[in-house]
Amino acid sequence: MKTFYDKTKAATGGAGAEGEMDYTKLKELFDKKTPVIYLLKGKKKEEYDKNKKPEEQGDVVGVKPINSVNDKNAPDSVVFLDKDGKPTIKKSYAEIIGAAEAAPAGENAKKVADSLGKIKADEEKMGKVAKFAEFIQNDANKAKVEEIEKILGGGAQQKQEA
Numbered sequence: 001m002k003t004f005y006d007k008t009k010a011a012t013g014g015a016g017a018e019g020e021m022d023y024t025k026l027k028e029l030f031d032k033k034t035p036v037i038y039l040l041k042g043k044k045k046e047e048y049d050k051n052k053k054p055e056e057q058g059d060v061v062g063v064k065p066i067n068s069v070n071d072k073n074a075p076d077s078v079v080f081l082d083k084d085g086k087p088t089i090k091k092s093y094a095e096i097i098g099a100a101e102a103a104p105a106g107e108n109a110k111k112v113a114d115s116l117g118k119i120k121a122d123e124e125k126m127g128k129v130a131k132f133a134e135f136i137q138n139d140a141n142k143a144k145v146e147e148i149e150k151i152l153g154g155g156a157q158q159k160q161e162a
Contacts, residue, residue: 021096023071030066037097
């Protein structure tokens with residue numbers, strides 16, 4: 001039975017598939033902001049166990065989204081941000097194992113994706129959604145967001161009453 005990792009690696013050209021990553025695959029992962037699995041300094045692909053999760057192999061691999069990628073396969077072609085947000089982690093194409101498994105979407109994420117899919121062609125509604133998303137991210141609007149939740153008939157107020 002093939003695991004998700006096997007399927008992902010085969011699809012992205014990572015470990016478990018013939019060959020290594022190329023610019024086209026890496027650019028696609030970069031554009032989608034997909035986290036990738038990369039070898040840590042001094043480690044070899046043979047040390048990575050494709051049957052284990054990357055999180056269980058923190059001494060061999062790291063998992064991060066790509067910060068930048070260039071079309072020349074050199075030791076610094078794929079760049080990741082370090083824990084301080086600086087672009088200090090640099091890898092060659094061969095040091096990239098493949099795409100990391102995406103976290104499973106929760107029920108609310110699935111509802112949002114479905115709802116957005118229904119209105120994605122309506123530029124006006126999508127603009128309103130974008131503005132509202134920015135609005136609710138601002139902590140200064142917390143009280144207003146609670147009022148909106150009451151109007152919509154859900155959220156914190158109903159949870160407290162239950």
